[in-house]
Amino acid sequence: MPDTLARLLEPTELEKHLNHDNVDLCKEQLYQRAHIPGAIHVSPSQLMRGEVPAPGKLPDAARLNTLFSRLGLTPKTHVVAYDDEGGGWAGRLLWIQDVIGHLGENSFVIWDARSREEYDGIRVLSQRGGHIPGAIHCEWTSLMDRS
Numbered sequence: 001m002p003d004t005l006a007r008l009l010e011p012t013e014l015e016k017h018l019n020h021d022n023v024d025l026c027k028e029q030l031y032q033r034a035h036i037p038g039a040i041h042v043s044p045s046q047l048m049r050g051e052v053p054a055p056g057k058l059p060d061a062a063r064l065n066t067l068f069s070r071l072g073l074t075p076k077t078h079v080v081a082y083d084d085e086g087g088g089w090a091g092r093l094l095w096i097q098d099v100i101g102h103l104g105e106n107s108f109v110i111w112d113a114r115s116r117e118e119y120d121g122i123r124v125l126s127q128r129g130g131h132i133p134g135a136i137h138c139e140w141t142s143l144m145d146r147s
Contacts (some may be wrong), residue, residue: 002130014080023071023081025089036082040071044089047096055128073097086144113140 006055014036031041046067049057058064073079079097083088097103111118112135117123119137121130131137 021072021077021079023083023090023093024080025083025093027084030084036080038061039082042067042071042093044083044092047089047092058099064096086146088144089139091140091143111136111138113138115139 022036022038024035024041025044026035028041028043035041048055049059051057077093081093083089096135111120112131115123116137116139118125119131
């Protein structure tokens with residue numbers, strides 16, 4: 001596969017890449033009824049730590065290694081990820097790959113994907129309010145496909 005594969009694909013473009021590593025993050029029932037041929041199902045819960053007080057934190061390295069080994073991912077693997085909730089879970093899988101260095105980027109940008117109120121420190125749902133200095137606000141719901 002060429003290194004120029006776009007990070008976001010429209011469904012019409014996906015057909016060209018069906019023989020690559022496809023990860024289905026839909027609900028289990030939907031995966032059983034209809035999924036891209038050869039796609040491996042991953043429960044979205046596997047992308048979160050699931051422990052209080054912050055269940056949405058990244059899983060530890062051992063859990064991620066187990067998951068990515070099951071998926072057969074290598075540093076050269078291109079992944080097509082999709083879900084049935086507008087792209088939030090697929091985006092999280094790809095974000096995790098970025099975090100662990102799967103896309104080999106030498107530079108990075110920190111995105112704070114929470115609400116504007118949380119980013120600004122007006123609404124505090126964690127131990128500290130506000131954002132990491134230098135982080136860019138990009139609320140995750142603004143990236144979802146609502147169609």
